[in-house]
Amino acid sequence: MGRIQSQFGSVEVFEDFLVPQNDETWVAGGFNLGNVSITSVNEGTVQYTVDEPNGVVAFTTDTADNDNVALYAGVFSPAEGPLVMEARFKQNDITLGAIFCGFSQTLALDTPVMPGEYATTTLTYNGTGSMSGMLWDPDGTANDWRSVFGDGGVKASGSATGGTVANSGDAKDAVNDVYDIVRVEVDPSGTSRSYLNGVLIEEVVGAYATTTDNLHAVLMLENRSAAARVLEVDYFYACANRDWADGS
Secondary structure, three states: OOOOOOOOOEEEEEEOOOOOOOOEEEOOOOEEEOOEEEEEEOOEEEEEOOOOOOOOEEEEOOOOOOOEEEEEEEEEOHHHOOEEEEEEEEEOOOOOEEEEEEEEOOOOOOOOOOOEEEEEOEEEEOOOOOEEEEEEOOOEOOOOEEEEEEEOOEEOOOOOOOOOEOOOOOOOOOOOOOOEEEEEEEOOOOOEEEEEOOEEEEEEOOOOOOOOOOEEEEEEEEEOOOOOOEEEEEEEEEEEEOOOOOOO
């Protein structure tokens, strides 16, 4: 009989926000909430939502333009096996808040910056490392969910210029306070896929990014005006494979 190295070959994080805490105010730099970490530009507040079932938590940003809040976990490497990240969330005003959901190598843990931003008709890749995800940014001339695949501050080879746009049937976040589900997958080959509400939005095939990069799973909301925004999150999930390189 062959030797079994371990039953713990996969790693995952799942937070369903089912254990309410007292309302909290956080300072820039953030804190941990259950199985995820929270960071932000400037302070904010967190409050468990009691008028919806099954565990929902509301994050309220500070009031300046570009203030934000980021939920994150990791880091994970696609070189060890497939990565998956999924979250269900909504915001109170889709015309005044940008959202990124997916994987990003670059994430400042004290003053986070959106990995990607869409202004007028240009998609800008802020992160210096690889990233895969979905972006909603009301600064665009057309407010749409867009796929974001980049590396080294530029668009990934094979990805659509400006990101592939989700059609209106996929983008349920056409009104305030309506949930979206974003799922992002990264394979060991570097191929990556983004889904919105169960619909494949874009697949970038091949090693578009360095697969040995260590990636954060990230859900982030950023203000697009001088007013607080509210991000309500139902759940946050990420999984990967363990690196066995240091043992046998």
